[in-house]
Amino acid sequence: MLEPDSDKRDRKDLADTLRQLRKAAGLSGERLAARISMSQSKISRIESGKALPTVSDVERILQGLDSVPDDVRRDVLALTRTANVDYVSVRSAARLGIWRRQAEIKSLTESSSVVRHLLPVMPSGLLQTPEYARRTLTPTIEGRPARDVDRAVRARLDAQETLNDETKRFHFVLTEQAVRIKLAPEPVMVDQVRHLATVSKRPNVDLAILPLSAEISSPPLNVFVVYDDRLVTTETLSGSLALRDSRDVAYHLNLFDHFREHAASGDDARNILGSVAEEFMRDHG
Structure with a gap:
C-alpha cells in the first residue's frame, strides 16, 4: 500500500x-x-x-x-x-498524533455540504458519547500503536460541533451489527445507543439502521465517508485511504444509496435502537 x-x-x-x-x-x-x-x-x-x-x-x-x-x-x-489515492497507516497516524486525524475530519466536514457515512462495525466518531469514544480509542490489541487518548477524545468531541450547523446535511447508515457489537460495558453501550436515537431527531441528520434481516446484493465490507461528490475516505484495520477519482466517488455514492434503500429510518430506526438498549440493560441485570 x-x-x-x-x-x-x-x-x-x-x-x-x-x-x-x-x-x-x-x-x-x-x-x-x-x-x-x-x-x-x-x-x-x-x-x-x-x-x-x-x-x-x-x-x-x-x-x-x-x-x-x-x-x-x-x-x-x-x-x-x-x-489520487492517499494511504496513511495506523502507525503513521499514531506518530503524527491520532488527534490530528480527528481535526482533519472536522475540517473536511466543515468544508462539505452533504456528508454520508456507511458504518458497518461501529458508530462514527461524530455519533459517539465521550465514554464510548474513550473505549474505542484506547489501544487493547498487541501491535496497535499507543496514542494520546485524552487528546484524541477531546478532538473527536470537538468534531461533533459540526452537527450543529443546520446548513449541512448528514446521512448515516449503520448496520444493526454496528449497534449491537459490545465494545464497552453494558451501561456505556446503553448510553451510546440512546445517544444515537437522540441524534437521529436532529433536523439535518438522517440516521438509518440496516437490519440483519435486510436482503442486500452487496455486503457492507468497510467504513467509508463521502464528502459531497468530491472525496471518499475509507478505513481498514491498518490504515485509511482517501479516493478522489470521480469514478471511485460515484461508485461509493451508488453503494451508499443501495444500503440506504434497504435501511430503516425515523421511528423504525429508533425502535431498533430502543430494542438494542433494552437488551443491554437486561444483560447488565
Whole structure:
C-alpha cells in the first residue's frame, strides 16, 4: 500500500511526465491552455506539482497533446489514479498524533455540504458519547500503536460541533451489527445507543439502521465517508485511504444509496435502537 512518501513521489512523477509530454509535443503552457480551455496558471501548478490534477484534468491535457501514443496515455492515466489515492497507516497516524486525524475530519466536514457515512462495525466518531469514544480509542490489541487518548477524545468531541450547523446535511447508515457489537460495558453501550436515537431527531441528520434481516446484493465490507461528490475516505484495520477519482466517488455514492434503500429510518430506526438498549440493560441485570 502507499505510504505518504510514496504518495509524494507519485505526484512528482505525474507532474514531471505531463511537463515532458507537453514539451515533446512542442507546445507552450499558454498554447496547451488555449487548446483545452484550461487556465495557464492551473497547468503551471499541475506541472510544478503544486496542484494534483483529477483524472478528467489529465484526460483533457492528453487530448490536447494529440500525439501521445495509446500505451503512454494508459500509463499516464494509471499514474493519475494512483496519485489520487492517499494511504496513511495506523502507525503513521499514531506518530503524527491520532488527534490530528480527528481535526482533519472536522475540517473536511466543515468544508462539505452533504456528508454520508456507511458504518458497518461501529458508530462514527461524530455519533459517539465521550465514554464510548474513550473505549474505542484506547489501544487493547498487541501491535496497535499507543496514542494520546485524552487528546484524541477531546478532538473527536470537538468534531461533533459540526452537527450543529443546520446548513449541512448528514446521512448515516449503520448496520444493526454496528449497534449491537459490545465494545464497552453494558451501561456505556446503553448510553451510546440512546445517544444515537437522540441524534437521529436532529433536523439535518438522517440516521438509518440496516437490519440483519435486510436482503442486500452487496455486503457492507468497510467504513467509508463521502464528502459531497468530491472525496471518499475509507478505513481498514491498518490504515485509511482517501479516493478522489470521480469514478471511485460515484461508485461509493451508488453503494451508499443501495444500503440506504434497504435501511430503516425515523421511528423504525429508533425502535431498533430502543430494542438494542433494552437488551443491554437486561444483560447488565
